[in-house]
Amino acid sequence: MERKVIVRADDLGYSDAVNVGIARTVHNGLINNVGVMVNMPTTMSGLAMIKDAGVCLGLHTVISAGRPLTNPKLIPSITNLDGTFRHSSDYRAAIHDFVDWSPVNKINNLNRDFFVLCHD
Secondary structure, eight states, X not given: OOOOOOOEEEEETSOHHHHHHHHHHHHTTSOSEEEEOTTSTTHHHHHHHHTTSOOEEEEOOOSSSSOOSXXXXXXXXXXXXXXXXXXXXXXXXXXXXXXXXXXXXXXXXXXHHOOOOOOO
């Protein structure tokens, strides 16, 4: 039985620098799976860098960077007044849990049900 190893690079779309690093490792054959942060400003340019590489893409659920893809008013406990996600340092510094977990659990359930199958 042949075994394959999945080597994943996470955070495509986070920044131009991250995109370049991921693209280089993909094109050098080190990475065969990429987690995409679909809500970030540089996501499309990152995808363009690897579009013909035959790499498997997966969803990187983001709740602490950038802007949500949904209306921020629907998830007020994890967004700032300007509509951006609260930074991860807010969660780490909190003495008490301030997150309304019901919408976050919906995101987690969607993520759990999201699978990308890759075939050679």
